[in-house]
Amino acid sequence: MRRRHYPFTIDEAAREVWLRELWLAFDDVGFPAQLRREYWEWVEAFSIRMINRRTRRAQPRRFPFADMPSRLLHVEVARDPAGHVAMV
Numbered sequence: 001m002r003r004r005h006y007p008f009t010i011d012e013a014a015r016e017v018w019l020r021e022l023w024l025a026f027d028d029v030g031f032p033a034q035l036r037r038e039y040w041e042w043v044e045a046f047s048i049r050m051i052n053r054r055t056r057r058a059q060p061r062r063f064p065f066a067d068m069p070s071r072l073l074h075v076e077v078a079r080d081p082a083g084h085v086a087m088v
Contacts, residue, residue: 011055015047023068040065
């Protein structure tokens with residue numbers, strides 16, 4: 001999985017955008033509610049391993065299932081002049 005995605009820049013901000021979009025997609029695709037927590041806990045932790053271009057010294061932020069509605073859903077996404085994705 002890492003090798004397949006290596007050509008693409010995945011930094012901490014891109015990971016956060018991807019997690020936000022994944023969360024929103026749960027409803028769009030009708031992902032079963034009884035499986036969401038288990039899947040989220042796995043994929044959220046796995047997403048840290050997919051980061052291939054670190055831009056921060058601090059460890060990547062964690063997004064527990066219970067906190068998601070308040071942590072990522074009210075965040076705007078922007079791109080810097082170089083085209084990197086950032087959450088503002």
